[in-house]
Amino acid sequence: MNLALRDIRHNLGRFLLTCLGLGLLLGVALAMVGIYRGLVDEALSLARGLQADLWVVEAGSRGPFAEASRIPGDVREAVARLSGVVAAGSLTFQTVEARHAGGPGSDAAPTEDVVRERGGEAGRPRIGAVLRLQVVGHEPGRPGGPPGLVAGRGIGRGRLEMVADRSSGLPLGAMVEMAGTRFRVVGLTARTVSTGGDPLAWITLRDAQELQFRLSPPAARRAQAGGGGGQPQDTVNAVVARLSPNARAEEVASVIRRWKHFSALTAAEQENVLTRSVVERARRQIGLFTAVLLLVSAVIVALIIYTLTMDKMREIATLKLIGAPDRSIVALIMQQALMLGGIAFAGGTALLLSVKDAFPRRVLLGPEEVVGFGLLVLMICLAASLLGVRYALRIEPAQALGG
Amino acid sequence: MMPAPLVELIGIAKGFGQGEARVQALEGITLSVAPGEVVGLRGPSGSGKSTLLNLVACILEPDAGVLRLAGETVWEGGWRRRDLRALRREKIGFIFQFHNLLPFLDATDNVALALTLAGIELPEARRQARALLDHLQVGKRATAMPAKLSGGEAQRVAIARALANQPRIILADEPTAALDSERAGVVMDLLRQVAREQSAAVLVVTHDDKIFARFDRMVSLRDGRIEAAGLPAAALTAV
Structure with a gap:
């Protein structure tokens, strides 16, 4: 008998509303991940689209995207x-x-x-x-x-x-x-x-x-x-070169670096410059914001699960009194936390995927990001439920007795 | 020959707090309840009724004395059993003042839950639960949620849950407090019937003097000691 599911069904409206709120929050957090991936993809699309193996730029410069190069x-x-x-x-x-x-x-x-x-x-x-x-x-x-x-x-x-x-x-x-x-x-x-x-x-x-x-x-x-x-x-601003399949970009680049007034970047170095310097601040900004959103989500999940557990104090005490083992009570709380996180994540993801093309800049979400974020949400839910679990395990069976 | 008591307390003592703040809740309690016997426990607030019930339920640990349940020494200088929750599951049925049915399970599943905790598969647990509800004349309300049950129906379902695993000991904490006289009488008759049918020992904490006559024996507590024990009428006059 799955007590978690039965409890949710009993308070379905409240649970779904909670999922909706959390789903919106997770959708925003996932959007941040997508915006970051889109930012990197857009940053690299220019360098990749030009299909250059080598970038020749002004000496001391890191290329036309990071610094002035003439x-x-x-x-x-x-x-x-x-x-x-x-x-x-x-x-x-x-x-x-x-x-x-x-x-x-x-x-x-x-x-x-x-x-x-x-x-x-x-x-x-x-x-x-x-x-x-x-x-x-x-x-x-x-x-x-x-x-x-x-x-x-x-x-x-x-x-x-x-x-x-x-x-x-x-x-x-x-x-x-x-x-x-x-x-x-x-x-x-x-x-x-x-x-x-x-x-x-x-x-x-x-x-x-x-x-x-x-x-x-x-x-x-x-x-x-x-x-x-x-x-x-x-x-x-730059000269780009395509190399023969047998040529090694690093070797050609080292030849150019010996020239006076010039420097050379391989395609990998150019992408590194783009991701490290050009989008680094944006990456940190979005990363920090995403982390804050996930932290807020974790706190909200913890509070929701804690409140749900407090609401069931008498029921949990009764379960303990009639002999339910701790694992049944822990399962009740953790399953609810996972269901809350799972449904909210699915709702938030579905919402984001349906509106992501309306964002002014590209929101790029692949299966890797979605699955990775989903696993992160589940881990957050499990961790957040520990507060409720701790509370539940401290409930005395005697609390079921008396008025 | 008298059958061995199912609940046996010998010289049980229990106190709370330390030093000057220490309160002796129970002192030198010796009490036994035989199979098929329905014993009432009464006394003013703070007399130690709930503490006594919690001790028998193995929720509280005594400070001194011996506690035996269904022939097994459970406490003597310390717990003799590691898994007290399993002990409660196997040997004790609980009936509460406000039925304490799980609000998210229907009547059948509230009863079946106790059976599944004892390891019975859910379909069989549900079958047995329905049979028990029929026996207690609430079979027609088997699919009703607790919120839809009347006070008397809910208490019958709670009794069915308490009886599901055929416990030898039934502990009831003011089971008729939320019921009118008629329904209170029905519930007590039911407990008496169960005690006879299952040879169970029933210990009931109550303030309800309207049901005193339905006990085999009344025990009156005052200031943590047994003040009077005997037939209900004697207990009534003694306190």
């Missing part, structure tokens, strides 16, 4: 000549506030994918709306271009074209204005965002260099008056 564009040729390098491409990165300048297809209704990736916002950005984009300047046909187009085409040799992530909401054919220059969206990618969650947009290296390094007319005049010709425009 190197001459012609370094690409030197890198491409290295033994083991199959191809190399120059890249620039800059965050730009662009303006949606209309264009064909701009008024069309967005697809479900677009709505989901835009965090549930209904509709495309209005014409004239300001968009925050991470613009990648690349050399078409060389490493560093947009990965996995889901619509349209890549950028050809032509200028003033753009491939944008569809989470920007921009349709094919849309015009985007950046620093007074208009670009036409010719292709769309999916799930390519910057470490800050901004949609990526690829344009040609030359366009990007003009955007990034071109001086405004007054600044150019001042530079000329000062005797300088301004900065050389063939500057890039």
Whole structure:
């Protein structure tokens, strides 16, 4: 006879309400885990999406995502000549506030994918709306271009074209204005965002260099008056290289590190930089918040189980008096704690999975996270029930007697 | 020849507290209850009735004396048995003032629980529980939850639970306190019937003078000592 189940059935409404409250709390805690995983995934998606085996950057810099890095564009040729390098491409990165300048297809209704990736916002950005984009300047046909187009085409040799992530909401054919220059969206990618969650947009290296390094007319005049010709425009933030399958990235990197003014990072090192430094604070922040939520959940479970046990003081005393062993009483309390945690976890998880696409940034939950979190919740419930168990074991059978 | 008593207390003493704050709850209690005998235990508040009942139930440990239950010496200078809960399960049935049925089990399962604790499989325990409820004339309420039972019905179910494992000793703590005179009389008659049928010793703590006549013997306690013991009428006049 399962006393825990029978007691729950007897107070089903109260138990389900308790599960609902706890489920919401666990759902928030699980969302934090998903947000963290999404953050890391988004941070790595850029570096992984570019499919580079090696990153050549300015000496003393940890790459374009962590620190400023400026190197001459012609370094690409030197890198491409290295033994083991199959191809190399120059890249620039800059965050730009662009303006949606209309264009064909701009008024069309967005697809479900677009709505989901835009965090549930209904509709495309209005014409004239300001968009925050991470613009990648690349050399078409060389490493560093947009990965996995889901619509349209890549950028050809032509200028003033753009491939944008569809989470920007921009349709094919849309015009985007950046620093007074208009670009036409010719292709769309999916799930390519910057470490800050901004949609990526690829344009040609030359366009990007003009955007990034071109001086405004007054600044150019001042530079000329000062005797300088301004900065050389063939500057890039990094050169990425793809290696032959036989080449060892670390060996090629060590060759480049011997060059004056340059450094090199392997793909693994670049990912390490991204996860360790770029998202480290966010990771700690979310991790701490998740830990606090789990602690609060544990306290709540402990209080609920303790209160449920206190409510059953007379029943437990009666059970002891009629000869029920301690294990039956411990089982009664622990099973209720596990059922509470299990149902709340299932409810919270189901709720989160149904709304996770509405979050403005990616919430990434795989079976590993869900199962791991579930096991953690069960352990918390077991630990939290110990307070109730301790109380129950201290109840004297004599408390069943008398009025 | 008199049958051996099922409850036997010889020179039992019990005190609480230390030093000047020590209160001697029971002193030199010698009492026995024979099979089939229904003994009432009365006395004013603080006289030691509950302490005596708790001692017989092996909930409290005596300070001195000898305690024998169903022929087994349970306490003599210390507990002679390690698992007192098993002892209660096997030998003692309890009836409470407010029935103490588990509110989340129906009448049948409240009775069946006592049987499952003794190792009987649930289907068989339920079968025996229903038979017992029929015997106590509450079979029609077998599936009712305790909250839906009347006071008399609930107390019958509680008696069924106490009798489920056919204990040789039945301890009742004011079993009629929550009942009217008529139902109190029915419950006492039932206890007398059970005592006869199962040759059980029944020890009842009560304040209810309306049921005194239904006891074989009354024991009156005052200040932790037996003040009077004998037929109910004698006890009534003595206290």
